[in-house]
Each structure stands twice: as C-alpha cells, then as structure tokens.
Amino acid sequence: VLCLLHSTDPRWATTAVASLPELLADHAHCEMKAASNALSLATRWPASTRLAGALALIAEEELRHFRAVVEELDRRGIPLGKPEVDVYVAELRKASNISGKQTPEASLIDRLLVASLIEARSCERFRLLADALAARDHELAPFYDDLFVCEARHYTTMVELAIEASGGDEDPVRARLSVLARQESEIAARLGVRPLIHG
Numbered sequence: 001v002l003c004l005l006h007s008t009d010p011r012w013a014t015t016a017v018a019s020l021p022e023l024l025a026d027h028a029h030c031e032m033k034a035a036s037n038a039l040s041l042a043t044r045w046p047a048s049t050r051l052a053g054a055l056a057l058i059a060e061e062e063l064r065h066f067r068a069v070v071e072e073l074d075r076r077g078i079p080l081g082k083p084e085v086d087v088y089v090a091e092l093r094k095a096s097n098i099s100g101k102q103t104p105e106a107s108l109i110d111r112l113l114v115a116s117l118i119e120a121r122s123c124e125r126f127r128l129l130a131d132a133l134a135a136r137d138h139e140l141a142p143f144y145d146d147l148f149v150c151e152a153r154h155y156t157t158m159v160e161l162a163i164e165a166s167g168g169d170e171d172p173v174r175a176r177l178s179v180l181a182r183q184e185s186e187i188a189a190r191l192g193v194r195p196l197i198h199g
C-alpha cells in the first residue's frame, strides 16, 4: 500500500476486531493527534499560504473523524479514556531526528514526511479493518472504508506539501521519504499485533 515497505501482519485485524472497544478509543485519540499535528504545522511556513490552507483543511477533516469516532464510542457505551503514548509515532519521530536536521525547512519537510507515513500506515490499517469488519459490523465497515480513502488522500497531500516546502525540488524529498519509509517499516515490523491503530 502506498509507500509502505512492510505489510501489516493479517493477524492484527483479527486482534483489533476482537478488541473493538480498545481499538475505537485508541482510534479517537489518533484522529485528535492528527488534527493537532496538522494545526501545529499549519503556521510553520509563513511564506506559503497554500501550505497553511491545506494543513488547516486536513486538521478540520481529522477533527471531523475524531467526532465521528467519539459518536461511535458514545453509541457503544465505550469510554474515551486517556490518550496513551503512541509508541509507533514516537519511534518514527525519533528515527527521523537521528539523521540530524539543520534548517527549519528540512525540519518541516521531515515532519510532513513523517505525517505522510503515519497517514499511509493508518490508511493500510483502515483497509484491513474495513475488510475484517465487512461481515460483522455493517456500520463500522463502511465507516473505515470512507476513512481509508480520506487518509490515502492525506498521505498524498503531505508528500506534495513536503515537495512544495522544498521549493519544488522533488527528487531529494522522494529520496528522504524512502529513507524514512525504511525506518517506518522496521518500526512497524518490530511492534506486535496489539489492538491499536498503530500497535
């Protein structure tokens, strides 16, 4: 799927569907984190109104996703609970920092590319969830179908914005994305099959 170099173990979807309350609560927090991350990036490159506008739009969409998942929690009597540290995201951010960043531009590009990988992985997982839920939950399966499409678009947008932030210099950005995608695949492969969106 997309730029991902490691496919999620199919057992992940089985575990996730068997632990739906835990998964949905984690999912709600993921959407909120995606919204606040997009908002925090929206003002990082004042020269580009396109970047600010595109990231604000993503933040709005993530916030809508958050509200939709919270409604599902409510309908099912599942508490939201406290946000846990997303080990996958934390490790991915750490891996991107190791290479050493010099300029604010390089830092922004990395953050956009890390966000694109998180979108890609979420997208892959939503596809697996939609398929695993298809025969069992006629409300959630189409919901994850819709989210799959949306997060795929976010992945593309994040990569486009990274290229724009680099002044349109596409090749180095694609090369950097490949490096980060390799790190992402190692992290995703190392993590178990916990019932978390990125677990």
Ligand SMILES: [Fe+2]
Residues within 6 Å of the ligand: 031, 034, 061, 062, 065, 151
């Ligand atoms: Fe989302």
Ligand SMILES: [Fe+2]
Residues within 6 Å of the ligand: 034, 062, 119, 150, 151, 154
């Ligand atoms: Fe997204």
